[in-house]
Every structure is written in structure tokens, then in C-alpha cells.
Amino acid sequence: MTDSSSNSQGDGARARIDVNSPIRVLVAKLGLDGHDRGAKVVARILRDAGMEVVYTGLYKSPNDVVSAAVQEDVDVIGVSLLSGSHLPLFQELGRCLREKKAEHIFVVAGGVIPEHDYAALSDSGVDAIVPQEARSDLIVTTIRNLIAERGRI
Amino acid sequence: MTAFAPSRPARRAAYVPSAELVPDVLSGSVLAVARMISRAESGYAEASEALAEIYRHTGKAHVVGITGVPGAGKSTLVAALIKAFASDGHKVGVVAVDPSSPFSGGAILGDRVRMSDAAQSCQAFVRSMATRGHLGGLARATLQAVDVLDAAGYSPIIIETVGVGQDEVEVVTAAHTIVVLSAPGLGDDIQAIKAGILEIADIHAVSKCDRSDAPATVAALRGMMTLGPGRPGSDWQTPVLPVSSVSGERVSELKDAICRHWDHLRDSGELHDRERSIGRTRIFGTARQLLQDKFKRDVAELDTHVQAVVSRTMDPSVAACLLLGWDNEVLA
Numbered sequence: 001m002t003d004s005s006s007n008s009q010g011d012g013a014r015a016r017i018d019v020n021s022p023i024r025v026l027v028a029k030l031g032l033d034g035h036d037r038g039a040k041v042v043a044r045i046l047r048d049a050g051m052e053v054v055y056t057g058l059y060k061s062p063n064d065v066v067s068a069a070v071q072e073d074v075d076v077i078g079v080s081l082l083s084g085s086h087l088p089l090f091q092e093l094g095r096c097l098r099e100k101k102a103e104h105i106f107v108v109a110g111g112v113i114p115e116h117d118y119a120a121l122s123d124s125g126v127d128a129i130v131p132q133e134a135r136s137d138l139i140v141t142t143i144r145n146l147i148a149e150r151g152r153i
Numbered sequence: 154m155t156a157f158a159p160s161r162p163a164r165r166a167a168y169v170p171s172a173e174l175v176p177d178v179l180s181g182s183v184l185a186v187a188r189m190i191s192r193a194e195s196g197y198a199e200a201s202e203a204l205a206e207i208y209r210h211t212g213k214a215h216v217v218g219i220t221g222v223p224g225a226g227k228s229t230l231v232a233a234l235i236k237a238f239a240s241d242g243h244k245v246g247v248v249a250v251d252p253s254s255p256f257s258g259g260a261i262l263g264d265r266v267r268m269s270d271a272a273q274s275c276q277a278f279v280r281s282m283a284t285r286g287h288l289g290g291l292a293r294a295t296l297q298a299v300d301v302l303d304a305a306g307y308s309p310i311i312i313e314t315v316g317v318g319q320d321e322v323e324v325v326t327a328a329h330t331i332v333v334l335s336a337p338g339l340g341d342d343i344q345a346i347k348a349g350i351l352e353i354a355d356i357h358a359v360s361k362c363d364r365s366d367a368p369a370t371v372a373a374l375r376g377m378m379t380l381g382p383g384r385p386g387s388d389w390q391t392p393v394l395p396v397s398s399v400s401g402e403r404v405s406e407l408k409d410a411i412c413r414h415w416d417h418l419r420d421s422g423e424l425h426d427r428e429r430s431i432g433r434t435r436i437f438g439t440a441r442q443l444l445q446d447k448f449k450r451d452v453a454e455l456d457t458h459v460q461a462v463v464s465r466t467m468d469p470s471v472a473a474c475l476l477l478g479w480d481n482e483v484l485a
Contacts, residue, residue: 021195022258022283047259052283057266064273068265071278073187101184108156118157128158142156153168153188 023051023147024074028065029058030093033083038111042078042139049140062089066096069105075147078139081111087120094125104153106146110139171203179210181305183278190280193297204297207304212428214246214308215415216299218328220290220350223316225336226360226398228267230407231313233398235268237408238309239275246278246307248298250291250315253283260284264313278307289323290314293442296327296435309411317350325353326434329427330414332356332407335374337367351377352384354391356410362395362402371395386426389417448476 027043043053054072106127128142177185192200238245249264262281272279287293302310333354359370374393396403418424461467
């Protein structure tokens with residue numbers, strides 16, 4: 001396995017855990033944004049970094065995405081948004097995560113997101129925003145760092 | 154360049170011991186079921202007692218395996234079957250397997266693309282699973298995931314294998330009812346009489362029956378059935394059913410055939426034989442896996458033997474026996 005991001009801290013139970021199991025990421029497109037080439041590129045980058053990527057397809061509601069993320073027990077939801085409707089959609093995504101008691105799942109945003117919206121997105125529960133001009137390794141390390149900080153559950 | 158990621162120490166989640174998850178699994182909590190499947194999949198030693206407890210609550214579900222070549226339409230058919238079973242009031246579980254990369258260990262799990270609408274509207278539990286290097290069409294933890302879903306009250310539980318070739322028939326020792334899905338236009342009647350995947354079907358389905366070449370595939374499969382007896386030890390007549398998952402055409406006939414086969418297994422007593430065969434295979438499979446894990450843990454010892462085999466001072470059989478702690482007489 002190539003995924004080496006897990007931490008080794010923790011209690012007795014965690015010490016016996018196989019820390020090498022791949023990070024699971026759900027890559028999603030929210031709302032009426034029909035451009036998924038970027039999402040597919042990201043899925044491929046994460047696959048090549050040793051992660052297991054569940055791809056949900058286009059035109060999903062935040063509720064669909066959170067239900068899928070819970071069943072798939074992913075560590076991270078990665079959302080690519082190019083449509084400009086990121087503020088209300090991420091707000092709703094955060095609300096659904098709280099409602100389903102799934103706040104242990106991280107939310108990473110990417111796509112076309114102006115910097116002046118970063119603070120508002122952070123308030124609605126987005127854990128990291130990867131700018132559109134980012135290189136592929138930044139996406140990978142951002143996710144690995146989030147998981148390392150939380151620990152495996 | 155950096156990502157915008159303000160630190161949130163409060164988000165660090167606590168580890169819930171597996172033993173505490175068991176009651177929630179049994180009462181059907183989606184979060185607990187999902188987490189327990191992950192722990193089975195990752196081989197958490199801490200979860201093994203909980204999984205053993207869960208296993209005692211299994212044996213209620215009808216496990217249906219769906220297999221076929223890549224692109225035959227397995228995921229789309231599973232989505233249609235979820236709807237068909239749910240409309241009869243069933244709580245459907247699905248474990249869909251896709252391959253892991255042999256290079257990075259990563260995977261793209263795309264079966265959900267086809268299933269998410271059905272899963273959402275029918276309260277079905279759909280779990281994607283990567284093979285993580287396991288061959289044969291399933292993942293190592295597929296049957297443990299089925300156990301968890303079974304204990305949580307899901308039935309039927311549909312296993313969708315990876316897209317298979319001619320010989321990945323592991324699902325036959327994992328499920329009660331095997332549906333082999335063939336796509337039209339992929340081969341003639343000689344393909345249909347070959348050994349392997351086509352032999353294991355309890356039900357043959359031919360996908361995309363709205364296409365003009367589908368009747369030829371149906372005819373080739375039906376022709377094959379008339380050439381000789383079916384599965385040894387069974388008087389079940391394997392049907393060949395054309396379906397179109399997209400239009401929904403004849404999906405309910407397939408669902409009825411799946412239910413009929415389940416009734417047949419129970420009425421004829423064949424269910425007992427299948428359960429025995431599933432149990433035997435699971436013990437063998439786990440034993441094999443435990444041995445592999447043990448060998449991989451003792452890397453130094455393994456390396457010594459690999460070196461001896463490569464330099465031709467020892468043959469592979471003797472090396473294997475020594476690793477197992479057996480003496481050579483076993484081979485005699």
C-alpha cells in the first residue's frame with residue numbers, strides 16, 4: 001500500500017489497527033454543474049495516490065451525497081464546483097452532515113471558488129479549499145494531512 | 154501554493170470500540186453498519202470479536218450474486234433490481250466490487266454512479282468495495298460485509314462482482330443464487346458451451362434486450378442448456394431471461410425467478426448443501442489468507458527461503474513446508 005498518512009498515536013485499540021488501509025474519498029458533483037472532467041481528473045489523481053475513490057456522478061443533491069458518503073464510510077467528501085453556487089450548496093452539505101451525525105467526514109472543496117468566499121465556506125463546514133490552479137500533489141497532501149490530524153476511526 | 158485549511162482540533166473523532174457498535178449494527182444503524190464493514194475490510198484486529206458476534210446473527214438473508222463481463226450492465230441491472238425488490242417491501246443490501254490498481258493500490262469505485270438514485274429512493278444500503286489485490290471476482294471482505302448487512306436485517310443482499318472473464322467463479326461459493334449476466338454481441342454458440350462462468354448460473358440474464366442482436370445471445374444460451382444436464386445434484390431448470398434495465402422491461406420477471414430459486418433451494422433441501430459449500434470455502438479462504446499474512450509478517454524468514462529457491466538450493470515445495478513449520482515428510 002502506498003498510503004502512508006495514518007498516524008500512530010492513540011489508545012490501545014487503535015494501536016492494533018491496520019494503519020495501512022487506503023483512505024476512502026467520495027468525489028461528488030453538486031447541483032446543476034454538469035462539468036465533470038475536473039472531478040474525473042481528481043479521481044484519477046487520488047487513485048494513483050493509493051486512495052479508494054467512490055464517484056457518484058452528476059447532479060447530486062447535498063442530501064444524496066451525504067447519504068452515499070455515510071454508507072461508503074468515506075474519510076473525505078471532495079466536491080468540485082464550477083457553477084458559482086458553492087455557498088448555498090456547501091451550507092446545505094454541512095447541514096446534512098450534522099443531521100446524519102457524520103461530522104467526522106471531511107469536506108474538501110475545489111473548482112472555481114473566489115478567495116473572498118473562503119471564510120464563509122469554512123463557516124459552513126468546509127475543511128479545506130484547493131484552488132483551481134493547484135498541482136495534483138497539493139490535493140493529495142491536503143487530504144492526507146486532514147486524515148493524519150484526525151486519525152483513523 | 155497552499156490549500157486553504159484552517160485547523161479544527163475539535164474535529165478529531167473518537168474511536169468507538171467495535172464491541173459498542175454491535176448493538177447498533179443489529180438494530181440497523183446505517184452509520185454502524187458502514188463503519189463495521191470498513192473495519193472488516195481493513196482487517197482491524199480489534200474488530201474480530203465483534204464480527205464473530207455479528208456472525209451469530211446471520212443466516213437470514215437471501216444472498217444473490219450477479220456476475221458477468223465488464224460492461225455487461227451489472228450495476229445498471231442491480232439498480233433496477235433494487236427498485237423491483239424494494240417495491241415488494243424488501244430492505245435491499247448491495248456490495249459492489251471494483252478492482253484495485255495493481256500499481257498504486259488505489260481504486261475508482263464507479264458502480265454507485267448507476268445505483269445512487271435507486272439507493273436513495275428505496276432506502277437500500279449500497280457499499281462499494283475495492284478488491285485490494287484479491288482475485289476471483291470478489292474482495293477479501295465481501296462476505297464479511299454481507300454478514301454485517303445480514304445481521305442488520307437486509308435481504309436480499311446482492312453481491313455484484315468485478316467484471317469477470319471466463320474463470321472468476323468465486324461468487325459461486327459466496328451466494329445462494331447466481332445470476333450470470335451476458336451482453337449481446339460478444340460471442341457465438343461455442344462461447345456459450347465453454348466451461349467456467351456460464352456453468353455456474355442459476356439464472357442466465359441477457360442484458361440490453363432492446364438491442365437487435367439480443368435474441369441471438371438468448372438463443373445461443375438456450376441452445377447450450379439443451380446439450381446436457383445442468384448443475385450436478387440439482388433439478389433446478391436454469392432459465393434464460395432477456396432484460397432491459399434501462400427501460401425496466403422484464404426486470405420483474407428476473408426478480409421473480411430469483412425468488413423462485415430461493416424457494417426451490419429451501420423446499421428441495423439444496424440450501425443446506427449450498428450453506429455447507431459456502432462455509433467450507435470461507436474456512437479455506439480465511440486459512441489461506443492467514444497463512445499469507447503470517448508469511449508476509451516474517452519477512453526475514455521468507456526472504457531466506459526466497460533466496461534459497463532462487464539460487465536453486467531448495468525447491469519451492471520444501472520452502473513452503475518449512476515456512477509452515479511442517480517437515481518434508483508431509484510431501485511424501
